[in-house]
Amino acid sequence: MKEREFNGAEPDTVPDDEQWRAIVSNDESCNGKFFYAVKTTGIFCRPSCKSKEPRRENVVLFDRTEQALAGGFRPCKRCKPTGETLPDAEWVTQMTSYIDRHYAEPITLQSLADQFHGSPYHLQRIFKKVQGATPVAYVQRTRAARAAELLSRTDRPIAQIGAEVGISSAPYFITLFKSVHGCTPAAYRRRFDRPHNEEEINHASARSDDLLG
Numbered sequence: 001m002k003e004r005e006f007n008g009a010e011p012d013t014v015p016d017d018e019q020w021r022a023i024v025s026n027d028e029s030c031n032g033k034f035f036y037a038v039k040t041t042g043i044f045c046r047p048s049c050k051s052k053e054p055r056r057e058n059v060v061l062f063d064r065t066e067q068a069l070a071g072g073f074r075p076c077k078r079c080k081p082t083g084e085t086l087p088d089a090e091w092v093t094q095m096t097s098y099i100d101r102h103y104a105e106p107i108t109l110q111s112l113a114d115q116f117h118g119s120p121y122h123l124q125r126i127f128k129k130v131q132g133a134t135p136v137a138y139v140q141r142t143r144a145a146r147a148a149e150l151l152s153r154t155d156r157p158i159a160q161i162g163a164e165v166g167i168s169s170a171p172y173f174i175t176l177f178k179s180v181h182g183c184t185p186a187a188y189r190r191r192f193d194r195p196h197n198e199e200e201i202n203h204a205s206a207r208s209d210d211l212l213g
Ligand SMILES: [Zn+2]
Pocket: 044, 045, 046, 049, 050, 051, 076, 077, 078, 079, 080, 117
């Protein structure tokens, strides 16, 4: 999995057992003592936040909200660690930048709601208002865009490209691709036809290995 890269303040503190206990048990008495950020979502919270329990190895701690913000993290919409209400547009940006990095993983309305701390209904409504598309449509559009890029510059099999962008069913991948780009993946690729390259030769030798094996 790709991790985001951070600039500015170095997030070098990981939770000790006591701090981890406070996070897992949503301990209000620890609010103000530290803030915790989750690297995979880019969001930071107060200890008491009732958000979904993160994986411990993805958590970094900050003493002050300014450090978390300087580290590239954004405040959680639910527990509002900076005390301010997160604007809808900012919340949706959190989600789209997450989707842009994690489109190849399973993403559903429910999983977004768990990670970004809102009810699925509310999240879908706000997302659509800001983005003009539902979260699931945005995910599929991102996958189709990435697939187009792979088709244009690699010779990988179409089903493999579908799987690489998070769609394991080849027929579904083709249908989705067509609905976004107006042509099948194969037709799209033909626009970029070019002489054999190294990658294709590698595939060919991999296939002959299969035959030998
Ligand atoms: Zn929170």
